[in-house]
Amino acid sequence: MTTTPLPPTAPVGEALDETASADGKPRRLSRLEKRAIATKGKLSSPWASGLAILIAILWTVPSVGLLVTSFRPELDIRRSGWWTVFGGLFNGEAEFTLDNYQQALFGSGANLATYFVNSFVITIPAVVIPITLALLAAYAFAWIDFKGREFLFVAVFALQVVPLQVALVPLLTDFVNLGVNGSFWTVWIAHATFGLPLAIFLLHNFMKDIPASLVEAARVDGAGHVKIFLRVLLPLLVPAIAAFGIFQFLWVWNDLLVGLTFTNVGSRPLTVAVAEMAGSRGGDWHVLTAGAFISMVVPLIVFISLQRYFVRGLLAGSVKG
Amino acid sequence: MTRIRRRGTGAAIAGGLGLALALAACSDGDSGGGSTDGGDTGAATEIDCAPYEEFGDLEGTSVSIYTSIVEPEQQTQEDSYDPFEECTGVTVEYEGSREFEAQLLVRIQAGNAPDIAYLPQPGLLKTIVGDFPDAIVPAPDATVANVDEFFSASWKEYGTVDGTFYAAPLGSNVKSYVWYSPSMFSDAGYEVPETWEDLIALSDQIVDDGAMPWCAGVESGDATGWPGTDFIEDIVLRTAGPEVYDQWYTHEIPFNDPQIVDAWDTAGEILKNPDYVNAGLGGVDSIATTPWTDAGYPILDGTCWLHRAANFYATQWPEGTEVAPDGDVYAFYLPTDQSDIKPVLGGGEFVAAFDDRPEVQAFQTYLSSADWANAKAKTTPMGGWVSANNGLDPENLATEFDKLSAEILADPDSVIRFDASDLMPGEVGAGTFWTGIVNWLTGSSTQEVTDQIEASWPAS
Numbered sequence: 001m002t003t004t005p006l007p008p009t010a011p012v013g014e015a016l017d018e019t020a021s022a023d024g025k026p027r028r029l030s031r032l033e034k035r036a037i038a039t040k041g042k043l044s045s046p047w048a049s050g051l052a053i054l055i056a057i058l059w060t061v062p063s064v065g066l067l068v069t070s071f072r073p074e075l076d077i078r079r080s081g082w083w084t085v086f087g088g089l090f091n092g093e094a095e096f097t098l099d100n101y102q103q104a105l106f107g108s109g110a111n112l113a114t115y116f117v118n119s120f121v122i123t124i125p126a127v128v129i130p131i132t133l134a135l136l137a138a139y140a141f142a143w144i145d146f147k148g149r150e151f152l153f154v155a156v157f158a159l160q161v162v163p164l165q166v167a168l169v170p171l172l173t174d175f176v177n178l179g180v181n182g183s184f185w186t187v188w189i190a191h192a193t194f195g196l197p198l199a200i201f202l203l204h205n206f207m208k209d210i211p212a213s214l215v216e217a218a219r220v221d222g223a224g225h226v227k228i229f230l231r232v233l234l235p236l237l238v239p240a241i242a243a244f245g246i247f248q249f250l251w252v253w254n255d256l257l258v259g260l261t262f263t264n265v266g267s268r269p270l271t272v273a274v275a276e277m278a279g280s281r282g283g284d285w286h287v288l289t290a291g292a293f294i295s296m297v298v299p300l301i302v303f304i305s306l307q308r309y310f311v312r313g314l315l316a317g318s319v320k321g
Numbered sequence: 322m323t324r325i326r327r328r329g330t331g332a333a334i335a336g337g338l339g340l341a342l343a344l345a346a347c348s349d350g351d352s353g354g355g356s357t358d359g360g361d362t363g364a365a366t367e368i369d370c371a372p373y374e375e376f377g378d379l380e381g382t383s384v385s386i387y388t389s390i391v392e393p394e395q396q397t398q399e400d401s402y403d404p405f406e407e408c409t410g411v412t413v414e415y416e417g418s419r420e421f422e423a424q425l426l427v428r429i430q431a432g433n434a435p436d437i438a439y440l441p442q443p444g445l446l447k448t449i450v451g452d453f454p455d456a457i458v459p460a461p462d463a464t465v466a467n468v469d470e471f472f473s474a475s476w477k478e479y480g481t482v483d484g485t486f487y488a489a490p491l492g493s494n495v496k497s498y499v500w501y502s503p504s505m506f507s508d509a510g511y512e513v514p515e516t517w518e519d520l521i522a523l524s525d526q527i528v529d530d531g532a533m534p535w536c537a538g539v540e541s542g543d544a545t546g547w548p549g550t551d552f553i554e555d556i557v558l559r560t561a562g563p564e565v566y567d568q569w570y571t572h573e574i575p576f577n578d579p580q581i582v583d584a585w586d587t588a589g590e591i592l593k594n595p596d597y598v599n600a601g602l603g604g605v606d607s608i609a610t611t612p613w614t615d616a617g618y619p620i621l622d623g624t625c626w627l628h629r630a631a632n633f634y635a636t637q638w639p640e641g642t643e644v645a646p647d648g649d650v651y652a653f654y655l656p657t658d659q660s661d662i663k664p665v666l667g668g669g670e671f672v673a674a675f676d677d678r679p680e681v682q683a684f685q686t687y688l689s690s691a692d693w694a695n696a697k698a699k700t701t702p703m704g705g706w707v708s709a710n711n712g713l714d715p716e717n718l719a720t721e722f723d724k725l726s727a728e729i730l731a732d733p734d735s736v737i738r739f740d741a742s743d744l745m746p747g748e749v750g751a752g753t754f755w756t757g758i759v760n761w762l763t764g765s766s767t768q769e770v771t772d773q774i775e776a777s778w779p780a781s
Contacts, residue, residue: 075639078615107392172431181433261427265416276391276419282542283614283637 070289071096077286100290104277107287112294115273119253119298121184122269126191126252127245133192134199135241139229141200142207143215153204160197167194168261175262186262187269191252199244206240207233242309250299270295368692370408372463376683380410384684387428387435388670389421394636400700405687411680425449429456434675437684439491441670442743443479444750449673450482458674459485460689461682467689471710479739480671488671489689492697493709495726496551496631496666496740497558498652502620503645511626517559517658521590524597527626533600535591536625537608538616539758546755548613549762550742551666552592552629557584558664559657563736570741572778576749577771585767592762600625609762620650629655631668632726636705644704644722652722654729663734668743669709698723709737746779753777 088094601619691712704720
């Protein structure tokens, strides 16, 4: 696994088709292609498929349960489990309603639309800022030779072990002293700070893998750091940037703790608003199912539409052959 | 589009404006619905502005409140501040959060305390006074005068730490209630019991008639167990009496004192009696896993007869349930065999201030006044709220049930004691007492459980 450089399958397939149609006879497979086929054979054994399906089902059951629950009437939710609807479907007793969504979206004070906007306002800069900074830092760590580079890089990487939780109160104190408390800056800065170590590490490793000859060639042609960065490296980094972008987006979108600590009423993200839905004494928890699905819509869209990059990017920081 | 501008702050500068705009456009139609329903009922309330004039010209200032009270109760709170805002021109900025208790301490520590916080427990007040003596400020004289006038000495005492009065009581809860179905009772010919003996006799009668009398549930997320502590406290007040109760939560007597063990066992006669519980829900074990919010629902199905829960359980019934003496459900006072007194287990919020600006003090004074209590009663059309403020006119309360609660609070025979678990140190009152309840309900003996809780009592 560690030595298999998962080749982008589409181009290989196309190339194969092209050569096959051009010559009219099968050509010799390269070593890489042989290995790809062997791996495919290994991974697609019926046992492996069965296991994958089983895991997929197991992992999906809670979400399905949540989805079914979100459409059930309040009293049914409280009285019986969601799986009972399947029995109910046959004898026609199962009842479904949109009331929970109605209450979650338009119920008293729970104006999710505002919080939706807040979540975007928080998430987008909180993704863009660390990527921008990390790209520059990663470039410096990878291609600029300066004293103490290794040490600094290890130091930055080591920051990953600092848990977010211990930094909350000191960070809030700083924000209060700086007078930015309650603005969106607090959340942006907090998320950017916590995202940076991983972003720098991931992008650095990716950048380091770009052949040095490419950079040297550009340098010979008279390109400076800026030009190399923008013209040579950036286009090659798109998958890594996208991958980290998804990571960070999902993380920030789903974050409750940072949002809870640093935002005020006006700047609350969706997660905090959903958590409040249960009511002062937690009696309205049945609405949470609908709230959860509403807040899940955006990450689902992001994940599904960018899934390709996600899988590719997962390997971006790992050891490559 | 207008929505975004109105919501102001940073919304407009965001990246991803396209998506944001699309969302805002979609939501335009419903923004009105959310803010208008529920409100405006208290607009008619007129109050005397004179008490707030002594704080000077407050026009244009604002006071921030941080509390654990969120929607839908939030709206009724905000509406009740209208008369004050009209008088003084102060803007009250309300922020409710379910994570209030943890977040308040974080904020105080970071130097970002709100002007005013509604503390749901005197124990939390003690913690704050102990840990952040510089952050919290004592109540102003005008507030003290109001509290002396409108509240009994014991309520004032709960807001006092080491002789300094900090926090005036706000709303109050009455926890000594048993919920039942009036129609089921009249169909079966049962009477509302007047004494503890009657209550047990009634339970036996129900068992003889082939049903299960009691339903209960103590599950409450990370606070699982608290409804059970209320049950125990109510019994301690009845079997051991208020004096012992005071010694118990102040730890003058150990937690496993025989009188307390006795009270647990008395509670166990109901909660651990397989003939009595858990009606419509399962066996004795199921008490620990049934959400407290749902535990009374079997009454609506006719499978449960009695459910001990606080007055705020009134708001937990499913929508459309009529809470009235002739409605679907109602509650009676948890009876006692004591003839001279009527012990009542209570709870409530307290108004702590973290700033002494004149507008904050004026607002504190308003909240402790009879004017506020009456305004709040009028802005709570659905009911489910009551205060120990004796200036509160019961006629202003929205429901029969709230009037009953106010009556119990005002009854001269009532001996009101605050929820002991809220007064004990956090390690016990929000820790081992809760877990002890769960262990006790799932098989541990009273002696074992009380011994364990006693062992966990902090040394100081």
